[in-house]
Each structure stands twice: as structure tokens, then as C-alpha cells.
Amino acid sequence: xxxxxxxxxxxxxxxxxxxxxxxxxxxxxxxxxxxxxxxxxxxxxxxxxxxxxxxxxxxxxxxxxxxxxxxxxxxxxxxxxxxxxxxxxxxxxxxxxxxxxxxxxxxxxxxxxxxxxxxxxxxxxxxxxxxxxxxxxxxxxxxxxxxxxxxxxxxxxxxxxxxxxxxxxxxxxxxxxxxxxxxxxxxxxxxxxxxxxxxxxxxxxxxxxxxxxxxxxxxxxxxxxxxxxxxxxxxxxxxxxxxxxxxxxxxxxxxxxxxxxxxxxxxxxxxxxxxxxxxxxxxxxxxxxxxxxxxxxxxxxxxxxxxxxxxxxxxxxxxxxxxxxxxxxxxxxxxxxxxxxxxxxxxxxxxxxxxxxxxxxxxxxxxxxxxxxxxxxxxxxxxxxxxxxxxxxxxxxxxxxxxxxxxxxxxxxxxxxxxxxxxxxxxxxxxxxxxxxxxxxxxxxxxxxxxxxxxxxxxxxxxxxxxxxxxxxxxxxxxxxxxxxxxxxxxxxxxxxxxxxxxxxxxxxxxxxxxxxxxxxxxxxxxxxxxxxxxxxxxxxxxxxxxxxxxxxxxxxxxxxxxxxxxxxxxxxxxxxxxxxxxxxxxxxxxxxxxxxxxxxxxxxxxxxxxxxxxxxxxxxxxxxxxxxxxxxxxxxxxxxxxxxxxxxxxxxxxxxxxxxxxxxxxxxxxxxxxxxxxxxxxxxxxxxxxxxxxxxxxxxxxxxxxxxxxxxxxxxxxxxxxxxxxxxxxxxxxxxxxxxxxxxxxxxxxxxxxxxxxxxxxxxxxxxxxxxxxxxxxxxxxxxxxxxxxxxxxxxxxxxxxxxxxxxxxxxxxxxxxxxxxxxxxxxxxxxxxxxxxxxxxxxxxxxxxxxxxxxxxxxxx
Amino acid sequence: xxxxxxxxxxxxxxxxxxxxxxxxxxxxxxxxxxxxxxxxxxxxxxxxxxxxxxxxxxxxxxxxxxxxxxxxxxxxxxxxxxxxxxx
Numbered sequence: 001x002x003x004x005x006x007x008x009x010x011x012x013x014x015x016x017x018x019x020x021x022x023x024x025x026x027x028x029x030x031x032x033x034x035x036x037x038x039x040x041x042x043x044x045x046x047x048x049x050x051x052x053x054x055x056x057x058x059x060x061x062x063x064x065x066x067x068x069x070x071x072x073x074x075x076x077x078x079x080x081x082x083x084x085x086x087x088x089x090x091x092x093x094x095x096x097x098x099x100x101x102x103x104x105x106x107x108x109x110x111x112x113x114x115x116x117x118x119x120x121x122x123x124x125x126x127x128x129x130x131x132x133x134x135x136x137x138x139x140x141x142x143x144x145x146x147x148x149x150x151x152x153x154x155x156x157x158x159x160x161x162x163x164x165x166x167x168x169x170x171x172x173x174x175x176x177x178x179x180x181x182x183x184x185x186x187x188x189x190x191x192x193x194x195x196x197x198x199x200x201x202x203x204x205x206x207x208x209x210x211x212x213x214x215x216x217x218x219x220x221x222x223x224x225x226x227x228x229x230x231x232x233x234x235x236x237x238x239x240x241x242x243x244x245x246x247x248x249x250x251x252x253x254x255x256x257x258x259x260x261x262x263x264x265x266x267x268x269x270x271x272x273x274x275x276x277x278x279x280x281x282x283x284x285x286x287x288x289x290x291x292x293x294x295x296x297x298x299x300x301x302x303x304x305x306x307x308x309x310x311x312x313x314x315x316x317x318x319x320x321x322x323x324x325x326x327x328x329x330x331x332x333x334x335x336x337x338x339x340x341x342x343x344x345x346x347x348x349x350x351x352x353x354x355x356x357x358x359x360x361x362x363x364x365x366x367x368x369x370x371x372x373x374x375x376x377x378x379x380x381x382x383x384x385x386x387x388x389x390x391x392x393x394x395x396x397x398x399x400x401x402x403x404x405x406x407x408x409x410x411x412x413x414x415x416x417x418x419x420x421x422x423x424x425x426x427x428x429x430x431x432x433x434x435x436x437x438x439x440x441x442x443x444x445x446x447x448x449x450x451x452x453x454x455x456x457x458x459x460x461x462x463x464x465x466x467x468x469x470x471x472x473x474x475x476x477x478x479x480x481x482x483x484x485x486x487x488x489x490x491x492x493x494x495x496x497x498x499x500x501x502x503x504x505x506x507x508x509x510x511x512x513x514x515x516x517x518x519x520x521x522x523x524x525x526x527x528x529x530x531x532x533x534x535x536x537x538x539x540x541x542x543x544x545x546x547x548x549x550x551x552x553x554x555x556x557x558x559x560x561x562x563x564x565x566x567x568x569x570x571x572x573x574x575x576x577x578x579x580x581x582x583x584x585x586x587x588x589x590x591x592x593x594x595x596x597x598x599x600x601x602x603x604x605x606x607x608x609x610x611x612x613x614x615x616x617x618x619x620x621x622x623x624x625x626x627x628x629x630x631x632x633x634x635x636x637x638x639x640x641x642x643x644x645x646x647x648x649x650x651x652x653x654x655x656x657x658x659x660x661x662x663x664x665x666x667x668x669x670x671x672x673x674x675x676x677x678x679x680x681x682x683x684x685x686x687x688x689x690x691x692x693x694x695x696x697x698x699x700x701x702x703x704x705x706x707x708x709x710x711x712x713x714x715x716x717x718x719x720x721x722x723x724x725x726x727x728x729x730x731x732x733x734x735x736x737x738x739x740x741x742x743x744x745x746x747x748x749x750x751x752x753x754x755x756x757x758x759x760x761x762x763x764x765x766x767x768x769x770x771x772x773x774x775x776x777x778x779x780x781x782x783x784x785x786x787x788x789x790x791x792x793x794x795x796x797x798x799x800x801x802x803x804x805x806x807x808x809x810x811x812x813x814x815x816x817x818x819x820x821x822x823x824x825x826x827x828x829x830x831x832x833x834x835x836x837x838x839x840x841x842x843x844x845x846x847x848x849x850x851x852x853x854x855x856x857x858x859x860x861x862x863x
Numbered sequence: 864x865x866x867x868x869x870x871x872x873x874x875x876x877x878x879x880x881x882x883x884x885x886x887x888x889x890x891x892x893x894x895x896x897x898x899x900x901x902x903x904x905x906x907x908x909x910x911x912x913x914x915x916x917x918x919x920x921x922x923x924x925x926x927x928x929x930x931x932x933x934x935x936x937x938x939x940x941x942x943x944x945x946x947x948x949x950x
Contacts (some may be wrong), residue, residue: 209865209920210864210865210866211865211866211867211937213865253893484901580889580904581900581903581904582901582904582905611923612925613919613921613927615884616886616919616925616926616927617917617927620926620927620944620945620946621944621945621946622946623946629922630925760893762894765891765893765894765895765897765900766897766900766901768903769897
């Protein structure tokens with residue numbers, strides 16, 4: 001259908017003749033436009049797949065698809081409106097009284113969900129969300145008369161100003177109400193042209209958070225984003241949100257054709273739409289005049305003006321056909337409500353300010369402001385006082401339009417004992433719908449006060465919480481970016497046929513498909529064989545790496561790690577174990593001493609940040625001469641391993657690689673393939689090998705040179721899975737896999753790495769204590785009878801009782817059986833002890849061993 | 864949580880730039896009994912009120928700092944580098 005430029009969806013639909021915009025939540029009563037300002041739930045529709053769109057404030061766009069919600073088969077004829085005939089079966093709190101057995105609720109819930117509700121989430125809607133950050137000296141919320149003047153004053157003081165308004169044009173209610181005040185034409189254009197003023201239109205604040213952080217939602221900041229969430233930090237916040245009109249409570253107050261006077265004025269003056277031909281205006285003499293003039297000017301007839309206290313009922317059904325008052329009945333097609341005006345200060349209350357009931361104003365006014373927040377204009381109560389109006393307890397006088405809660409429902413709830421406003425709210429769900437109490441808070445407090453004989457001040461308000469107005473989860477989540485870390489050799493792995501896995505943020509090759517037909521098991525065993533028999537190469541760039549320099553470096557490392565490092569000779573490498581004050585293993589790695597005052601520390605891939613922070617903490621305030629630098633991303637690293645690894649490496653470096661010149665657990669700096677590198681002769685996988693670190697920008701080149709040099713020896717790349725199997729056969733522990741948050745080194749068989757004769761180090765006291773205890777559990781190896789592999793975490797069973805758990809397990813070619821590491825009770829942690837392990841749903845027999853499953857003497861490493 | 868932490872090196876920054884390092888506590892002597900060390904490792908005062916605590920500026924200078932914060936209002940009263948003041 002057609003629309004005019006500047007229309008909202010609702011205005012265009014209304015002009016084309018649509019009157020029913022939604023069906024109510026519970027009774028499916030037809031609802032029409034009421035507030036026309038985005039504050040009530042009556043105009044919610046599905047737009048381009050997005051549910052619950054407030055069509056009365058959403059501008060039309062070419063090609064928009066708009067659908068009704070919660071109405072079957074259509075908005076004009078909804079079968080479920082028959083529900084209202086059974087309202088006597090569904091009084092307030094009826095869920096709690098009816099579904100007293102779980103089975104009943106189970107059966108009823110799907111039916112109720114289909115029958116009652118709002119929109120449906122569309123899983124294919126492609127909505128883009130953005131996040132932005134802004135800072136301001138003064139943030140002004142509300143672009144009406146007071147807000148514009150506040151922004152102007154702040155701008156003239158030289159401040160950085162942000163002005164936030166929820167409409168497409170500034171001016172607030174002056175856009176549709178003739179008032180004494182007018183905004184000088186050039187004031188708005190001066191603001192818009194000022195360099196220190198930023199104006200956010202079609203934006204609203206949904207919350208004020210700690211540190212003066214405002215949450216702002218901006219619609220359609222540009223064509224590629226539907227919503228932008230702005231984190232706005234301001235030194236000072238001015239609330240200039242004005243006051244909004246709320247409905248009156250009387251029987252059939254929710255009929256299509258009952259509209260707020262400001263809603264009528266918006267339709268007339270913003271969109272050029274006349275909402276009716278024969279109108280009854282409900283209001284006092286002073287409040288009704290303005291809208292009567294507007295309607296007459298638009299050609300509508302004012303049938304009567306009625307005082308609010310005189311209404312008996314509006315008459316329908318469905319759409320307004322008339323109104324009955326104490327002084328007579330009138331037929332009409334439009335009932336205009338001049339309702340009480342509520343200062344829009346929810347943000348103040350939510351941020352810790354206090355509101356107080358003012359009897360002269362008949363409104364809740366801000367009394368105590370949060371720090372750095374001020375309020376100006378009608379939001380302070382500078383407005384004509386509201387009339388004191390009676391409230392109805394009819395079952396057709398709707399307090400809460402969002403949830404179909406009537407005056408009678410509230411009276412019944414109070415009679416049942418829910419007579420405090422907080423409990424009444426929770427029992428009846430009044431104020432808990434999409435309007436978040438905007439339309440119904442005043443009436444609900446009025447009914448509660450009236451029925452309990454308390455004053456409104458004593459009844460009080462319910463707690464305000466953000467977000468108010470509501471925000472979509474998509475906007476809070478923001479853009480769908482998922483950071484990935486790639487090693488320098490990433491694309492080389494792609495070309496080699498890598499099958500990827502995620503390790504934290506990192507992408508690593510799990511294995512390489514050596515042929516299209518090979519499955520994971522075959523590929524991993526193939527890679528394993530190559531490493532054991534000739535030579536393989538794995539990318540270990542993800543290792544955490546720290547460069548530690550300064551003459552006190554050894555002292556710091558001695559203090560933090562369990563082993564000694566101040567006596568490590570330059571050119572040597574040592575296993576490094578780190579524990580916390582409780583003696584619990586935190587991390588492990590290697591420490592190489594390159595020079596007297598220069599160490600190279602490696603950590604597990606996931607713990608680098610933690611280790612760096614931990615070392616810095618023990619350094620803090622000591623005055624020691626130590627400098628720690630995170631070089632993880634600066635170096636690529638690869639492990640060349642296998643009996644032929646020396647033959648390969650010898651082709652690319654002048655460094656002498658014999659075991660005399662370069663023994664196991666030594667380090668050298670040398671050029672490899674012309675690239676400066678640090679070589680560590682260590683052996684996680686149990687074969688002769690070198691861990692080669694070089695600058696990241698040359699890592700791919702070095703990787704390729706090693707592959708080329710190894711070609712004649714049949715070199716292949718190997719991935720994480722093969723590495724896991726190789727290390728498991730050597731019984732090398734992986735911290736965080738084989739150990740957990742309760743493991744100390746003695747239980748894990750790593751007591752040899754703890755030097756209790758050192759001066760004080762982290763964990764010394766409790767490690768000394770643990771060294772003397774037998775402990776509850778030990779980490780042991782086991783060999784299964786058979787080849788079925790238990791899952792990581794599988795239960796260990798002894799004499800029919802749970803006695804431990806498996807931490808890692810694989811099929812071992814060296815043992816030709818399934819092997820693994822497991823925690824078992826200390827009494828069973830003996831060489832040759834019998835245990836059972838749960839595999840494939842049955843218990844398999846296994847033998848405990850404290851030896852590695854391959855090369856127990858460690859001969860191959862030292863070749 | 865959206866307060867600002869005043870880093871002595873970098874100025875006031877969003878709390879999400881930092882890693883919280885716990886309340887300041889006095890470590891027991893190295894020869895203190897195991898119970899004293901277990902208490903230090905696992906127990907906390909966890910005050911509802913003003914406490915002195917550690918923060919690491921991981922997205923900034925990558926240094927540790929100490930802050931005095933009211934844990935109820937999240938108002939940070941002061942901050943300083945280790946060694947600058949008694950803590």
C-alpha cells in the first residue's frame with residue numbers, strides 16, 4: 001500500500017482505513033491507536049520479520065512487509081476473542097489456582113503459549129546491530145523546549161554536548177500542540193550547526209548505569225544497521241523528557257476509537273490524519289479546550305464534552321459507537337481522553353533517585369536526584385495539575401492494556417491479600433508488559449490506595465529497573481564478530497590439507513588429511529608413525545612466550561616457580577612448574593637461560609596472560625631489576641621431531657647439533673635457513689627434536705624450508721591429535737587436562753620439580769606439608785586389556801566402587817592396547833595393581849603402571 | 864558494572880580494561896602452619912564497604928595498581944602504584 005513521506009507505519013495504515021491494530025494479550029480484544037507516541041502496546045506489529053515493532057513511531061520505508069501478531073485468522077476477525085466470554089474462568093492469579101499438578105501445566109502450557117502472547121521471533125531475520133562509544137560533558141535527554149534550551153546553554157559554555165531525542169525532528173510536543181512558548185526558528189538550526197553539539201535523533205535512553213554511563217538506543221543510524229547501541233559517558237546529565245499523557249480507567253476504556261488527546265493531536269498535526277467525525281471529549285474545561293479546537297479545525301464534530309467523573313461506560317462492541325454518562329448517552333465514533341500527565345522520570349528512579357507523590361500535582365515528582373543528574377521542564381512537574389479522578393473496579397475497565405488486567409482483577413487480588421503494590425504487581429502482572437507501566441502505573445497505584453484506604457504517597461511506586469524502554473537482545477549483543485587468532489603458518493596448513501580445531505581463540509590443525517579417503521584415526525596414526533620412525537614437524541606458535549630480562553630475573557623466577565632457575569647455566573633449559581600459595585599446580589612450561597640476565601619462558605597456550613600477570617604481581621613493588629615482555633605473537637614456533645630430525649636441521653644451520661655440543665635440555669641461538677632462531681632441544685613427544693622459535697614474519701618461510709629440507713627423509717606435518725598421542729605414550733602430563741584445580745605436584749608425580757630447600761617461594765609452606773602426606777589420589781598410567789579406548793573422564797572402578805577417573809586415553813601403537821592416565825586412590829597407585837575402567841558401557845580390566853608406555857629410559861630423546 | 868578505574872599511569876579507564884586481582888591481604892610468614900596458608904589461599908574478608916584491592920591494567924600499561932574502592936557503590940576513592948604507599 002502507499003504511504004506519504006514522513007509517515008509512520010501506523011499513520012499510513014490509519015489513513016488507509018485500518019482501525020484495529022492489534023489483539024490484546026489474553027482476551028484478544030481488538031485494540032486501536034491510543035497514544036500514537038510509542039508508549040502503549042496497541043500498535044505492535046511484525047515488520048520485516050521483526051516482532052513487537054511500535055508501528056506508531058516507526059517511519060515507513062519502501063518495500064516494508066508488515067504483518068499482524070497474535071490474531072487468527074486476521075486482526076479484524078480473531079476467533080480467540082471468544083476467550084473474553086470465559087473471563088470468569090480466568091480471574092487474577094488463575095494460573096496459580098488452576099495448574100496445581102505438574103501434569104496439568106505440562107498439557108496446558110503449549111495451548112496457552114499459542115493462544116496468548118505477542119510476536120514470534122523470526123530466526124531468519126537479517127538485522128544488523130552496531131555498538132558505539134561516546135563521551136560528553138553534558139548529555140541532554142529530550143529535544144523539546146527545555147531540552148533544546150539546556151543544550152544551547154551548555155554549548156555556549158563551551159561544553160561537548162549530546163542531545164538525545166526519540167523523534168525524527170526536534171521540538172517535542174511543540175510539533176503538535178499550539179502552546180504559548182515557541183522555539184525561535186534559528187535556535188534549532190544553530191544547535192544542529194554547532195561543532196560541539198551532537199544530536200541523536202530517533203534515539204532513546206534505556207538506562208543510567210554506574211559511572212554516569214547512559215545506555216542509548218539509536219534506530220537506523222545508517223542503511224547498514226537497524227539499531228545502534230551507544231555507550232554514552234557524560235559528566236552531567238540533564239533529564240528534559242517532559243510528561244506524557246495516560247488513559248483513564250472506566251468500563252470499555254480499551255475500545256478501538258478511544259484515544260489520548262495528544263494521540264489525536266499527533267495524528268492531526270504530524271500526519272494530517274483526522275481520527276473521527278463525531279467526537280466526545282472527556283476532560284475538564286481547561287484541558288479539553290485545546291483538542292476541541294484542533295478537531296473542529298479538522299472538520300470533526302464535537303458531540304459533547306464530559307467530565308471524567310461522569311463516565312458510566314463506553315459502548316461498543318469492538319469499536320466505539322457511543323458513551324453513556326451520568327448526564328446522558330451520546331453516539332460517537334471517537335472518544336478523546338484528556339488524561340493525567342505523568343512526568344517521564346523513570347530514568348531518575350532507576351538510577352537511584354527518589355520520586356515523591358505531590359498531591360497538588362496529582363503526580364510523582366523527582367525529589368532526590370542521583371549525583372550529576374538534573375531535571376528540567378515539565379519532568380519536574382512544571383505543568384498544569386492533574387485532576388483527581390475516580391477509578392473503576394469493573395471487569396471491563398482495563399488498567400493494564402498489555403496483560404488485560406482489569407480494575408476488578410486488582411480489587412480481587414487485593415481482597416485475596418496482595419495489598420502491597422509490589423505483591424499486587426507480581427500477582428496480577430499489572431505494569432509488567434511491554435509498556436512497562438507507562439500507561440497503567442498511576443491507575444494501579446490509585447486502585448491499590450483506594451481499596452486499602454491508604455494514601456497514594458503511602459502506597460508508593462514499584463522499583464524501576466533498566467532497560468526502560470525495552471531494548472532488543474540483538475542490540476545488546478552487537479555486531480556478530482568472533483575473533484580468531486591464526487599462527488603465521490596458517491595458510492601453509494590450509495594448503496597442506498589441515499582439518500582445523502579451536503583451542504581457545506586459536507585455530508590449530510587437528511590433523512592433516514593425507515588423502516581424500518583417510519579418516520581422522522588413519523591420518524593420526526600415519527602422522528604418529530612418521531614421527532616415531534623418521535621426522536615430523538608441528539606448529540606450536542600458540543605457546544605463550546615471555547622474554548624476561550634484568551639482573552634480578554633469576555631471583556624472580558626462583559620466587560615464583562618451584563624449581564631453581566638462578567643456577568641454570570646459560571645455554572640450558574629446564575622444565576618449569578608453577579604453583580599457587582595452596583601448592584596447587586597453575587601452569588607449566590620451559591625456561592631457557594639465553595644469557596646471564598636473559599631468560600626465555602614458555603607457558604601453556606591458554607595461560608599466557610595469567611602467567612604474565614602472576615609474574616608481574618610478584619615483581620610489583622620489589623624494586624627488582626626485571627623486565628617482562630609478552631612475545632607470544634612476535635615469535636612463530638615449530639617442533640621438529642623424530643630420529644631423522646637432526647639430518648634435516650643440519651642441512652639448514654651451521655650450529656653443531658651433536659649430542660655432545662647440543663645435548664638434551666640445552667638451548668642455542670643460531671640462524672636456520674638464514675633466519676635468526678632460538679633452538680630448544682626438548683622433547684614433549686619423546687623423540688630427538690628441537691623446538692625452533694623465530695620472528696613471526698619469517699615463520700612461514702622457515703616452516704617451508706624445513707619441509708623442503710626434510711622431503712628426502714619423508715617429513716610430514718603433524719597436528720594436535722598426533723601430538724597428544726605421542727606425549728601420552730611418554731606419560732607427559734598436560735596441565736589442565738590431566739590436572740585440575742585441586743592437584744598438587746606430589747599427587748601428579750612431579751615432586752621432582754619442587755625444590756623445597758630453596759628460599760621462600762610461592763607455595764613453599766603448603767608444598768612442604770603436602771610432601772609429607774600420602775595424599776588421597778595419585779595420577780598413574782594404565783594399560784587396558786583390549787583396544788577399546790575409554791572416554792576422557794571415564795570412571796575407574798575398584799571392587800565395584802568408584803575409585804577415580806580417566807583424564808586422557810588413546811590407543812597406543814607401542815603397547816598395541818588402549819592406554820591412558822587416570823587418578824586413582826593412593827592405595828591402588830602401585831605398579832601392576834588391577835583396576836577396572838568403564839569403556840563402551842562395560843567395565844574393562846586394566847593394569848596400573850608408573851612407567852611411560854614408550855621408551856621408558858628416555859633413550860630416544862637423548863640420541 | 865560500568866565504573867571507571869583511575870590507573871596511575873593511564874588515567875580513568877573503563878573497568879573492563881582491567882583484571883581484578885583480589886582484596887589486599889597480608890601473606891602469612893613462610894613458616895606459618897598450613898591452616899594459616901589455607902586461610903590465606905581460600906578465605907576472603909569480602910567487605911561490603913571500602914577495601915584496598917589489586918587491579919591489573921591488561922588493556923593499557925600492563926602494570927599492577929592498587930585501588931581503594933567502596934564495594935557497595937563502586938566508587939573508587941584513590942589509586943596508586945605498589946610501593947608508593949603502605950597497603
